[in-house]
Amino acid sequence: MTNDGRKARPTAAAPGREGAAATMATVAATWLGALSQEQLLLALYESPLDPEAEAERLRWFYTPTNHGGLAIREQSAYQQGLAMQLVASGLSEAGYATVATVMGLENTLDQVEGWRVDWGRERGRDPGLYWLRVFGRPGDPVWAWRFGGHHISLNNLIVADRLVSTTPCFIGADPARTVLLGGFLDPLGGIEGQARQLARTLSAPQLRQALLHPSAVSDIVSGNRPRVRRGDTMMHMQDLWRGSFSDPALARLVDDIDRRAEEASGYTEEDHARVAITVPPRGISARDLDEEQRHGLRRLLSLYTGRAPEDLAQEHGVRHASDGVLDEIHFSWSGSLDAGEPHYYRLHGPRVLIEYDNTQRLANHAHSVWRDPASDFGLDVLAEHRARAAH
Template identity: 30%
Template sequence: MKPLALVACLLVSITVAHAQEPKEQHKAPVTEIRQSAVAFLEGLSPELRKQAMFTLDDKERRAWSNLPATSFKREGVSFKEMSPEQKSLAHQLLQSTLSSQGYLKTTGIMHLDEILKSLAEKRRPNNTPMFGHDLYWIGIFGDPAKDKSWGWQLDGHHLALNITVVGDEVSVRPAFMGSDPARLPEGTYSGWNVQGAEDEKGKRLFASLDDKQRSKAVIDKVAPRDVITGPTRGDQLKTPTGLPASDLNAGQRRLLMSLIDEYVHNYEHNIAHIQLDRILKSGLDKIHFAWAGTGEGKPYYYRIHGPTVIIEFDNHFPPGRSSGPVNHIHTVFREPGNDYGEDLLKKHLLESPHHQNQP
């Protein structure tokens, strides 16, 4: 066989072999998450451990808010009550589930709250603290040492993570992340922008649309004051509206996927790919991109909505203001039908022999 023919034959063989390779199977790191949760609980005093633990069906599991601590009462164990060693175990729990990107965003939001605390103390030094790193709570739902189905929650101002473990699967939605100010305008951390990628990628996708596409994408000239599916409002959006992904060209689809990736990849690598598979399995063309707010320098909003995903982003005026810089971000990441692992829990009940044998 001639050398060129041999090379061509080898290339074909390699290509065929590669095509026949099994698709990478992503498995959520449930063992690592479980071990981190158990270590966190074991590191608490008996009093704090009792305070941290709830049953999986406790109402507290769905009781989270983006409001400051003085406006919404949290339960669980706050960072204020933890020793340095216990705080370290709490951070290990966060790192077991989040990617480095997601962990830095999460702790960045918590640190941003510390800056808000400093500003509030200068204005009103004698008031009850409403911001700060100490005012974030962790709750464990179910017993990670014994139960196949359990979860954990981090809840505080502008931050709510809801994690549910069911067997060897993990649900990470709903999640709320916000920042105020979105971009720090002055001081030591001037220019710091925790959620800059969510902002810029959304604007880039909208800017890529032509007039015909925008006529479908724009659902309102004025942005809503907040995300629609915020706390206690997970069922507010039923039908996707806006511009279907089927109307996007190849470049715009890449921009849309990059924007979705920004939210998905806040989680550990395998969890992120499992989430992405769930989103895409229902069909990219069924996902819609919507935009609201078209005035220059005015608040703006976007939404990505499909059968298995709702992403909302809102950049508005700071609380109590109706003018000035648009510099206050709220985001939410949800999964219709599987928030709090609802779909996974139903599947577990149907397939578990223990539950099937119950009268």
């Protein structure tokens, strides 16, 4: 049924993971209730407990490919407003503003590229091509939702009325820095600048520990894998799409982007192995940092976990305030320490993997991702739920 009337906006729920889940359920149900049957075929999938639906839930992207779901541009203005309320329910105020800004950058990128890249669709860079999909009915014992498009991927799982996972969480920006009248737009500048500031405080021996490679790898190493594993190396551009291109021109375009990125980095297979994901992590451990540096590391962590709703962000902050937890996190860097030059950094511990690169388009195209190696997509909690249900 299509609801053309204007419903009351969902009200805020109690704080914490339960409150976040309740808010998400209310907003998601309102959005789904406003859609036509035809729209629901794209917007609503089976529960994550269904193997086919779960396989789709674990497919995520940050390229301008079809992310799966109902696109913003295929919705009425009222429906779009409800969709964006759901997006906002999974983010802090600052996180939502950053995501909204990145979506709008598609208009700028279209101009930067001379309005000529089509990616096999009517408009190659389209701020309306961000997809929202709900898995299972909001309020069910297990349900999830995903929002994504170019440079955005938000993944949320709710189990037993509790938000249990908000990762992988990807935010990129292209251009990373844009000229404005009287200033600049730099949506990821804070997380880049904080990391550079931390790296510059390292002594020569500390920097030798932290340095992964003199040159920056051309993309995040974990790519869009559903799970990060020891030995993973950077995924190439050709593997980051939903299927292969039937148009030979687009296939050549992707090959060319990858080739130019590799030539710019100068990386060989040996170089990629040098910056692979390892356990234990490479880089300098927080236990080898002084107190000021440890404060800088905590600040950097908070700029990623601060994407989550405020109560969850505070929960992460309390955990990282523990010296024992922080000691297990390693900070590593590759590339130049100079602003405007290609670089990559990583924070890696048992429950956190953060990657950032700004290398492409003459170091004006940034990617950032926050992951939980032990619980991306809430797979550990979901496995426990299945085990309990089996008994």
